[in-house]
Amino acid sequence: MKYRFFGEPGLHIMDSETGHPLYKFNDNGEIILSDDNPFLKRMMNHYQHEPVEPVAVNAQPEQDVTAEPFKFNCRKCSFETNNHGAFLAHCKKEHPKEVK
Numbered sequence: 001m002k003y004r005f006f007g008e009p010g011l012h013i014m015d016s017e018t019g020h021p022l023y024k025f026n027d028n029g030e031i032i033l034s035d036d037n038p039f040l041k042r043m044m045n046h047y048q049h050e051p052v053e054p055v056a057v058n059a060q061p062e063q064d065v066t067a068e069p070f071k072f073n074c075r076k077c078s079f080e081t082n083n084h085g086a087f088l089a090h091c092k093k094e095h096p097k098e099v100k
């Protein structure tokens with residue numbers, strides 16, 4: 001989860017201990033910090049904030065994928081199965097020369 005903080009655009013957040021600038025509000029007056037950031041709680045005490053909705057990696061609507069079971073097709077005969085173990089057993093039994 002990330003949080004967006006609102007403040008004065010261009011304003012630097014200073015580390016009170018070191019006096020060094022830590023973060024700077026962007027031109028929109030925003031800083032986005034993830035919730036594992038050690039300064040998050042301190043920021044929350046001082047600035048308005050809101051959780052940032054996670055951005056969907058795949059923005060496209062979910063396709064109706066009805067995945068066909070993976071098929072093992074025997075190259076030596078017409079045998080086919082979607083069970084790997086059964087396929088190996090078939091090869092071993094019907095085409096023993098193919099199994100090393």
Ligand SMILES: [Zn+2]
Pocket residue numbers: 074075076077078079090091094095
């Ligand atoms: Zn076969």
